[in-house]
Amino acid sequence: MHRRHFLITLPAALSASTIAAEKKWRVAVIGHTGRGNYGHGLDTMWLRLAETEIVAVADADDAGRAAAVKRLGLKAGHADYRQMLREVRPEIVAICPRHIDQHHEMALACAEAGVRGVYMEKPYCRTPQEADEIVTACEKAGMKLALAHRNRQHPVLPVVAKLIQDGLIGRVLEMRGRGKEDKRGGALDLWVLGSHVLNIGTYLGGAALGCSAEVRLKGRPITGADVREGDEGIGPLAGDEVHARYRLSSGITLYFDSIQEAGVSEAAFGLQVIGTQGIVDLRMDKEPLAHWLPGNPFQPVAMARLWQPITSAGVGKPEPIADLGRKISSHEVAGRDLIAAIQEGRAPLCDATQGRMTVEMISAVFESHRMGSAEVRLPLETRVNPLTRL
Numbered sequence: 001m002h003r004r005h006f007l008i009t010l011p012a013a014l015s016a017s018t019i020a021a022e023k024k025w026r027v028a029v030i031g032h033t034g035r036g037n038y039g040h041g042l043d044t045m046w047l048r049l050a051e052t053e054i055v056a057v058a059d060a061d062d063a064g065r066a067a068a069v070k071r072l073g074l075k076a077g078h079a080d081y082r083q084m085l086r087e088v089r090p091e092i093v094a095i096c097p098r099h100i101d102q103h104h105e106m107a108l109a110c111a112e113a114g115v116r117g118v119y120m121e122k123p124y125c126r127t128p129q130e131a132d133e134i135v136t137a138c139e140k141a142g143m144k145l146a147l148a149h150r151n152r153q154h155p156v157l158p159v160v161a162k163l164i165q166d167g168l169i170g171r172v173l174e175m176r177g178r179g180k181e182d183k184r185g186g187a188l189d190l191w192v193l194g195s196h197v198l199n200i201g202t203y204l205g206g207a208a209l210g211c212s213a214e215v216r217l218k219g220r221p222i223t224g225a226d227v228r229e230g231d232e233g234i235g236p237l238a239g240d241e242v243h244a245r246y247r248l249s250s251g252i253t254l255y256f257d258s259i260q261e262a263g264v265s266e267a268a269f270g271l272q273v274i275g276t277q278g279i280v281d282l283r284m285d286k287e288p289l290a291h292w293l294p295g296n297p298f299q300p301v302a303m304a305r306l307w308q309p310i311t312s313a314g315v316g317k318p319e320p321i322a323d324l325g326r327k328i329s330s331h332e333v334a335g336r337d338l339i340a341a342i343q344e345g346r347a348p349l350c351d352a353t354q355g356r357m358t359v360e361m362i363s364a365v366f367e368s369h370r371m372g373s374a375e376v377r378l379p380l381e382t383r384v385n386p387l388t389r390l
Contacts, residue, residue: 025339028056028090029072030081030106033064036097036232039121042148043072043096045331051339052092058084081106085113092338095120101233104130107145111137117144117342119335123195124355126235128363129383131356138352146338146348147355149199151284153334155312155321160280160290161204163315168292169275175201175254178268185260186240187215188231190362194242194256196284197271198361199354201256204273206249207357211364212375215239222369224390236387244365247375281307287325366390 027046031038038044046052054072058081059065065077078084085093093115095106103125110118124147125131138145151157164172177197179189202208215222215238222238230237240260248254262268270283279293290310295301311319327333334350341348360378367386368376382389 023051024053025051025092026055026088026090027052027092027094028084028088029054029058029068029094030084030096031057031059031064031068032097032099032102033059033061033067035102036099036121037064038068038096039098040148041330042094042119042121043068045119045335046092046094047072048330048332049335052335055090056084056088082109085109085115089113090115092117092119092342094118097121097233099233100125101235104134107134108137111141111143114141115143117146117338117348119146119148119331119338120355121148122355123191123234123362124352124359126233126359127383127385128356128360128380131352131359132383135352135356144338144341144348145352145355146334146341147199147350147352148331148334149196149350150328150331150334151196151282151289152199152203152350152354153337154289154328155324155333156288156290156310157200157203159312159314160282160310163292163310164204164273164275164280168278168315169273169280170277170296172252172273172275175205175252175271175273177201177254177256177271178262179256179258180269181258181260181262183261184231185258185262186217186242187237187366188234189258189260190242190244190256190365191230191234191237192232193269193284194258195358195362197256197269198246198254198358199350200271200282200284201246201254202248202354202357202361205252205254208246208254208361208364208378209249210247210375210377211244211361211368212373213242213244213365213368214373215366215369216241216243222390224387227387227390236385238387238390242365244368246361246364280310285329287328288319 029043057068058078069077093110100123179193217226226238227236242258244256246254273280281291288309291307293307295305308316313320338348370386370390
């Protein structure tokens, strides 16, 4: 791996910023009960940050809005998020619904309203075109957008990157990622959970330059007749099995696979970096996030090899950050990183352009399949969902 592909920084967001503590950032929450709800706690996360206060919530569902008002300690809520943005003029907005067909319009509305920072549930949006428009809107408005890929803000990642760079596993041969491979296995798994894996893969190996892939349904390649409207607002979708190969700018190959009901629940959800002298394994949403297995993975040996945890302090060392797992899973680290990014005039650790890369990588799977599994170059020429052209 090349040195330029690593960001060797430890997020200051692990503890409350002394600068941020001097003021209360005004946060508004956008949810939609019955259509993605409030994601993975993207509403209540702000109650845990001393430097933020929730000033408003919008939800088009009456019952859901009433419940959110009570949950967030407010007096009333808004049925229309656009009206809320105009009237309240928050500094930070949480775009919470898991259904991604709403993310594009919500993000553009935030940029238009002069919001300084957005924290958005993943996946990002439905197409590269939508991602383009969000990135442009953010740049024009000077708005910072962070995605809820919680593993990306984990402080062990730069440690892992440095260890690999320094030769912990020898020469890196490849990276292999899989989704949860539960009932969503295949195309839906690629979108909803594979987005985590692909995001970490490009952090470690650089931008994706090309993709070749095949998508199957019941053992055969998908056709246009198989395309249906996908769950969670994803749009046209097909396939219970995905096999993808990405060529990264570091020269490393990243593989992603997902097969519906492939095995033990969630056992495969993660990424392995495989080298000539060992493996680094990252289990998404688990703590410790990273483990190291020494030795050539292709040569059987008589003695047992033991997986060793990697923490923010290094290999086999106790985690020095108290209650880190909860701070990551509750989005506290990500929320504070967004605030720091606004203050420091930098990009959040997982920003709008990284989100666009992930959407491109997912879309490239279907575009390659459409082209007979030939490699397609990224950025993609087509900016719409390739399954509309299958």
